[in-house]
Amino acid sequence: MTFTESDLQQIKTKGLSADQVNSQIEQFKSGIPFTNIYEAATIGNGIVALNHDNIASSVSYFEDRRHSLSLVKFVPASGAATRMFKFLFQFLKEYNPEKESLNSFINKNKLKDFSLFRVGLEQFPFYKMVMEKIKNGTVDYENLSSGEKAIEFVNTMLNEKHLNFGNSPKGLLPFHEYKNNHISTAFEEHLYEAALYASDNKEAKLHFTISEQYKDKFKKEFQRIEEFVENKTGVSFDISFSYQQQSTDTIAVTLTNEPFREEDGSLLFRPSGHGALLKNLDTLDADIIFIKNIDNVVVKQYKDEVATYKKVLAGILLQLQEKTFKYLNDLESDNIAEEHLVKIAEFLTRELNVRISEEFEKYSEKYKIEYLTEKLNRPIRVCGMVKNEGEPGGGPFWVKDQNSNISLQIVESAQINQKDKGQKDILMNATHFNPVDLVCGVRNYKGEKFNLEDFVDHKAAFITKKTKFGKDLKALELPGLWNGSMAFWNTIFVEVPVRTFNPVKTVNDLLKDTHQIK
Secondary structure, three states: OOOOHHHHHHHHHOOOOHHHHHHHHHHHHHOOOOOOEEEEOEEOEEEEOOOHHHHHHHHHHHHHHHHHOOEEEEEEOOOEOHHHHHHHHHHHHHOOOOOOOHHHHHHHHOOHHHHHHHHOHHHOOOHHHHHHHHHOOOOOHHHOOHHHHHHHHHHHHHOOOOOOHHHOEHHHOEEEEOHHHOEEEHHHHHHHHHHHHOEOOOEEEEEEEOOHHHHHHHHHHHHHHHHHHHHHHOOEEEEEEEOOOHHHOEEOEOOOOOEOEOOOOOEOEEOOOHHHHHHHHHOOOOOEEEEEOOOOOOOHHHHHHHHHHHHHHHHHHHHHHHHHHHHHHHHOOOOOOHHHHHHHHHHHHHHOOOOOOOOHHHOOHHHHHHHHHHHHOOOEEEEEEEEOOOOOOOEEEEEEOOOOOEEEEEEOHHHOOOOOHHHHHHHHOOOEEOOOEEEEEOEOOOOOEOOHHHHOOOOOOEEEEEEEOOEEEEEEEOOOOOOHHHOOOEEEEEEOOHHHOOOOOOHHHHHOHHHOOO
16 A cells, blocks of 8 residues: 555654554455354363362462562553443433423333433432532423433433533543442542552552543542542552553554545544553553453442452462462473473463473473473463353453464454354353453563563454444454453463452443442
């Protein structure tokens, strides 16, 4: 593809090169192969089941060592809350109180989401805030019809001239209401959690990836709550922020794979999904990194249980890491017995889920050592998995690559060819779901930080269809942060209770027990 001088300048401004952009266009042209799932990971076959003993021992192992470790909690928080209110935006667009009653509109369109929203209205943490805004306005709310009241309430919530929830970052929305009218955001709830498991009991470090346009709002929110949360927890907080780098944006193309252009003729670049956040994660320098999405929080009464399972995952990671580091040091010794090489290979297979080559026994001693070292010397992630209860998204699978290597991976449903009956059957029989609950070890046995870019499967990107100006386009997303971007990490899946997974995907999720004060 030949670019104009204006194109080249735009590409340079993005921190990209023409070669990189052409490589992206070639990906659109060649297509991205589906992931070949070999079988679903299940309890005893890729997923570790917990019991009272290993829960207690893992927590104890973590607690005994946490004070000598550097810990940080990494929270992807760049998303706007727009999708949370999708059905409410649709309501504002379609309902006309002059033509029909509210109940008639709801029943005719079978609006279950809106009915639930309406029934639970006073239980939402923002109810009083919205009503206060309405009362301070110019509308005679009490004399409106029920339909007009609904429009006024929703419009006050979402409209940019009012509370503007629809265009706010999800992390700064009111999530929970406590006694004395204290309203807590998802951002604030992550601080309380971090104090329990991502701190040395004196200080907790958290890193949020946010949209740069919201930087001042997040900083202002931290200033507002810092003293209050520190007094409640007895822990101080070291908060840092980063933004998705423009150099991770990808070019959009037409359906015929030509560069898609804006109305002014410039090239259209788009953020390349959460896989772009690997660069942000790679900047963190810590022994243990906890990863959890911004909307997956609970009210305080459930936090101890959530924290317990985070400690379990961290304890499992530390135990495996200690063994891994010992074996890597052993492999550097001048005189290592054949029996010990077999023992290390068994550790890789049984505890790190690495399927050893069938040719391993035929290798020379020198190559066995090189092979085992390469397999061991990788970042480690321990991932909580919950029983599948119909949630959309990724899950744990054994995957076979083009060279017939089989490995344990998190796979998104979009990566699977569901037109292939065999692949669809494996997907439909999966028992567990990925809630994005990770604990990561990113240092090697010498204490050096891994370069995380070295462990990415660049073939695990996504091509999605979008629209702009009413025109169809294709967009390229980088390999997801917890799937393709971590494809060559050593991976352990652990079953955790479904009650530790409490995302707020729609506003009505705030009505669930784990988001309500009892």
